[in-house]
Amino acid sequence: MPLVRIDALHATPDRLDALGRAVHEALQETVGVPPDDHFQILTSHDGTTGRLRYDDFLGIHRDEGIAYISITLRAGRTPARKKALYRRIAELAGEYAGTEPGNVFVALTENEPIDWSFGHGEAQYAN
Secondary structure, three states, X not given: OOEEEXXXXXXXXXXXXXXXXXXXXXXXHHHOOOOOOXXXXXXXXXXXXXXXXXXXXXXXXXXXXXXXXXXXXXXXXOHHHHHHHHHHHHHXXXXXXXXXXHHEEEEEEEEOHHHOOOXXXXXXXXX
């Protein structure tokens, strides 16, 4: 059950949709997320009232095509599966949204089943 947030600079609705599709497909392919487990927050920042900061940290060039992708999901994926996820997101973001691989910034946050409520004030995954 991931919750995905994508923030991009000067992104059109089509680019945001393409980035969202890329991330969701990568999650399905690499970590087994079901097709209907699709919760995303997609935000374009105009550079004036909303900004994204970036630099060439670790020697990776980034520019205004940057997309910050935050994924919160239940803990338990191996490092190999996480690496496959990052790789696949970068591939599909390039294919679907024209985003350069260096502009694909992904951060995973893991949590436990008790940390989720899908509605009705209940913790559906809690034991």
